[in-house]
Amino acid sequence: MKLVIITKTKLTTKPISTSFKKITQREIESVFLLEAESSENPWTKNQLSASVSNPNNLCYALLVNSKIVGYIVAMLAVDSADILNVAVHKDFKRNGYGSSLISHLSEELYCRNIKTIFLEVRRGNLAAISLYLSLGFEEISLRKNYYSKNSNGLSIKEDGIIMRLEIST
Numbered sequence: 001m002k003l004v005i006i007t008k009t010k011l012t013t014k015p016i017s018t019s020f021k022k023i024t025q026r027e028i029e030s031v032f033l034l035e036a037e038s039s040e041n042p043w044t045k046n047q048l049s050a051s052v053s054n055p056n057n058l059c060y061a062l063l064v065n066s067k068i069v070g071y072i073v074a075m076l077a078v079d080s081a082d083i084l085n086v087a088v089h090k091d092f093k094r095n096g097y098g099s100s101l102i103s104h105l106s107e108e109l110y111c112r113n114i115k116t117i118f119l120e121v122r123r124g125n126l127a128a129i130s131l132y133l134s135l136g137f138e139e140i141s142l143r144k145n146y147y148s149k150n151s152n153g154l155s156i157k158e159d160g161i162i163m164r165l166e167i168s169t
């Protein structure tokens, strides 16, 4: 006689839950570790901490299954805002999280009646430029030789590109 054993298999794929959270001083350490692992020119812990303390700034973390995987910092002006930094952890890039952070910021700004976003990006930061273009940002001006970067021990200059987005509903 043949014995057939039927086992019930459980689905092991965990559902992904994402959420946004205003960054406070409690999250600085996690955000700093993320920043250090994601960016070529990471902000220091002091820069992060000062940004979070600044009442003119909006700082949001993106959490995936309760882990901070990305963050964004923007400075508010009267009728516009400047994105000062946005980063996604290296293990989570190309999953749409950078876009989600900017979309979330745009919604928050729109609620405050702010409909224009500016930012500046190094010409060589192709990932970031592609992200901004994919969201509708346009290049509006150039800061020639604005940044310095080290390449094989040589200090070379790099342009800064200024971009703008008009937020629509």
Ligand SMILES: CC(C)(COP(=O)(O)OP(=O)(O)OC[C@H]1O[C@@H](n2cnc3c(N)ncnc32)[C@H](O)[C@@H]1OP(=O)(O)O)[C@@H](O)C(=O)NCCC(=O)NCCS
Binding pocket: 038, 039, 040, 085, 086, 087, 088, 089, 092, 093, 094, 095, 096, 097, 098, 099, 100, 120, 121, 122, 125, 126, 127, 128, 130, 131, 132, 134
């Ligand atoms: C820039 C950054 C935030 C993008 O985050 P991300 O979560 O990977 O971006 P998304 O997954 O939302 O990408 C959306 C779109 O942007 C473009 N894009 C993003 N990264 C790209 C890359 N490395 N190369 C080409 N295009 C890219 C693509 O069009 C992408 O859509 P697709 O994946 O469907 O092709 C991330 O690379 C990062 O943290 N970089 C280091 C920090 C930094 O440079 N910040 C910018 C400071 S100005």
